[in-house]
Amino acid sequence: MPDTRSGPVRSEAARQSILQATVTLLAERGYDNLTIEGIAARAGVGKQTVYRWWPSKSSIIAECLVEGLLLPVHLRVPDTGDIRRDLTTWLTTLFGYLQTEQGATIFRSLLAVAATDEAVGSGLRDSVMHTQSLSTRLHSAIGTAPNLPEGAPVEEIADALVGALVLRNLARRPIEEGDAERLVEAVIGP
C-alpha cells in the first residue's frame, strides 16, 4: 500500500488559489509580465508552495488548461447531421471567444507556452483544441459532402481548420461577418 506516509497533505485551497491567480494575471497582463512571484503574491501563497508542486510557469498554465480555467467555451463540435452547419457553429463559438480582448490574450499566451514548452505544445492539438472531436465529426460526415469522399484526409482537414484559427489569433486579424462560413467553405468546398 503505497503513499501511506503521515504528515500534512497538500492544500487544495492553495492549489486552486494559484491556478486562479494565474488565469487572472494571464488575462490582465499577458504571458510575459507573468511572474511566479506575481502569481504567488496574488494567490496569497508562498513562492515555495508554487515551486513545490510545479516545475515551471508553463506547467501551471498547462494545469489551468486541464482544469478548463483557460478556455471557458465548450469546444466539442456539435452533430446535427449537417457538417457545414456544425463546423460553422463550432467556428463561430471559437471566433466569438477570440474576439474578446481577454480571450485573444489568453489564447496567444497559450500559443507562446506551446512554442516554449514541449509538453504543452504536444498536447495543443488534441487536449487543448479537442481536435479529436473534430476529427470524429468529420469522419462521421464522410460521404455527406462532395469534398468528403471515402478516404478524405480528415486529420489534415482538422489541422487546416484549427491552424487557420491559430494563425488568425497570432496575426491579430479581426474577425468579420461570414468568416466562419468562408473558412468552412475553404476546406469543405462550396
Place this chain on the structure above:
Amino acid sequence: MPDTRSGPVRSEAARQSILQATVTLLAERGYDNLTIEGIAARAGVGKQTVYRWWPSKSSIIAECLVEGLLLPVHLRVPDTGDIRRDLTTWLTTLFGYLQTEQGATIFRSLLAVAATDEAVGSGLRDSVMHTQSLSTRLHSAIGTAPNLPEGAPVEEIADALVGALVLRNLARRPIEEGDAERLVEAVIGP
C-alpha cells in the same frame, strides 16, 4: 538640408554581428534563454550598441527575418500552371525546413515572438510566410480546379494551409511521407 549631423556613421559590421549572434543563439538555445546581454557578448559588442538601434529583443528578431537570416528557404510559391503540384512543391520545401531540429526551433521561436509582439504577429502571415504570393497563386488558379470556382475564399484557403503548418510546428508532430499531398488535398479537394 536634411541629415547634416556630424560624427561617424552606424557600423554595419556591428549590425551584422548582432543579427548573426541573434540567429545563432536562437538556434542554439531557443527564444527564452535569449538575452540581449548574451547577444551583445556573443557579437563582441557593447550593450548600448544594441539598445541604440533596436527597441526590443523581438525587433532584432524581426530584422533577422527581413534579412532572411531566419528562414533560409525561398517561400515563394512556384507557378507551373498546375496548382496542386505547385502547392505540394511549396509545402514540401517548408516541411523540409521544419523537419530539421534547428529549423523547427527557430520557427517556434518566431511563433513565440509573434504571440508576444504585436508587430511581428501582424506581419506573420504576410511578411513572414509570404502568404501574399500564396494568395496570388491561388487567385491565378481559380477555375482550374473544381474546388477553386469563381469566388472561392482564397484568403481562407491560404490561412488554412499556412495555419496547418504552424499547428504542426507547435504540436511537434513529425512530418511523414505524403503529408504535403494530403494537406493540399484537404484544402483543394480530391
Place this chain on the structure above:
Amino acid sequence: MPDTRSGPVRSEAARQSILQATVTLLAERGYDNLTIEGIAARAGVGKQTVYRWWPSKSSIIAECLVEGLLLPVHLRVPDTGDIRRDLTTWLTTLFGYLQTEQGATIFRSLLAVAATDEAVGSGLRDSVMHTQSLSTRLHSAIGTAPNLPEGAPVEEIADALVGALVLRNLARRPIEEGDAERLVEAVIGP
C-alpha cells in the same frame, strides 16, 4: 495533585539525539551553517520536537554546554597550594583544548552565540568558564604572592585571564610553548 496530565512523557532519546547532533554539526560546520532543520534531520527527529522544547538555536547550545558536551575538559582550577603552578596547569589544559581545530571552532561558536544571545552571554563568564572556581582559588591564594596582597582585585584578575584566552581564540593566534607561564606572569607578576 501535581503533574497528573496524561500522555507519554518527553523522550529522553530524542533530547540526547538533538544535543548530540548539535555538537556534531557545530564542530563540523561552525555556528553559521548550523540550522534547526539540519539538527532535526541529523538527529532523526521532527522539527516540532525541537521547537517544542527549545525556544531558539542558542538555547540548544546553552543546554549542550550545561551537559558538558561542548567543553569536554574539566575547567576547575586545581589547588596544590602553589597558585602559579595551579593557574599554569589550568591554562595549559584550556590551551590544549583550543589548539585542536575542533575545539577552537566550537569555542568560537560559543563566543558567537554569546555575542548574539543575552542569556548565553551573561552566563559566559561564570557558567561557561567556571570563573567562579577561578575567583575562589585566587581568593584563597591572597597573601601567598607579592601581587596578591590583601584587597587585590580578584575579579579583575580572573577577567584578565579568561579574557586573554577568549581574545586568543578570536584572533586565531596559535598557542606556543610557554604561553601559559607568560600569561600567568602577566597577571600575577614575576
Place this chain on the structure above:
Amino acid sequence: MPDTRSGPVRSEAARQSILQATVTLLAERGYDNLTIEGIAARAGVGKQTVYRWWPSKSSIIAECLVEGLLLPVHLRVPDTGDIRRDLTTWLTTLFGYLQTEQGATIFRSLLAVAATDEAVGSGLRDSVMHTQSLSTRLHSAIGTAPNLPEGAPVEEIADALVGALVLRNLARRPIEEGDAERLVEAVIGP
C-alpha cells in the same frame, strides 16, 4: 600600465552609502537582523552593487572598521610618562564607549563577526583594538613599575587588558566606578 580599461568607474557615493547604512543598521538592530537586502535598501542601492564589491556581510563590516565608522573613539594609548594613569585613561575611554547601548551593541556585533570571519578575527587584536599602541606603550614603561621589570611579558599583559574588555562586553556586565583602576591594578600590580 595596469587597470587602464575604459568604462564607468566605481561609484564612491554608493560605497559610502552602503558603509553608512551598515553602521546604522548594525547599531539599530544588531548583527543578526542585519541583511544585505536591508543594507542595499537603506542605502538606496541595488543588491548587485553590494555583491559586486563585497564577498560577504562580514567584509562590509571589516571595511567599516577600517574606515573608522564603527569605533568612533581614538584608541591610541596616551603617554604622559605615568603608565598607570595612561592605561586608566585609555580604559576609561573604552569603557565609556561600551557603556552606551549603541556602542555595546556594535562592539558585540564586531565580536560576532570576528568569531565567524577569519580575516576579521585575525585583525581584531591589532587593527581593531590597536593593541600595537598598547604594546608599545607598555614597552616604553618597562622599568617604571615593579611589575614591569626587564623581560616582562608585554604581549600577554596587552592580551589580558584587551581580553578583559572583550569579556565584559560579551558578559553584558555593567561598568562601575573604579573598574578601570581595578583592571589596571590587576595586571600592573598595586
Place this chain on the structure above:
DNA sequence: ATATAACCGAGACGGTACGTCACGTCTTCAC
C-alpha cells in the same frame, strides 16, 4: 586643422525576478 558630435567597447548603476534555503507554525497519522 581643429573642434564637435555621434559612434564604439566596456561595464557600473538601480532595479525586478529568479529558484533555493531556512525560519517558525501548522496539520496529519502512528504510537
Place this chain on the structure above:
DNA sequence: GTGAAGACGTGACGTACCGTCTCGGTTATAT
C-alpha cells in the same frame, strides 16, 4: 500527548538580466 514527517506563509539568499548611464577612445563632418 508525544513524536516523525512535512506543507504552509514568510523572508533573505546570491545570481541573471533588464534598460540607463558613464567612461575613454575613435571617426567623421562642419567650421
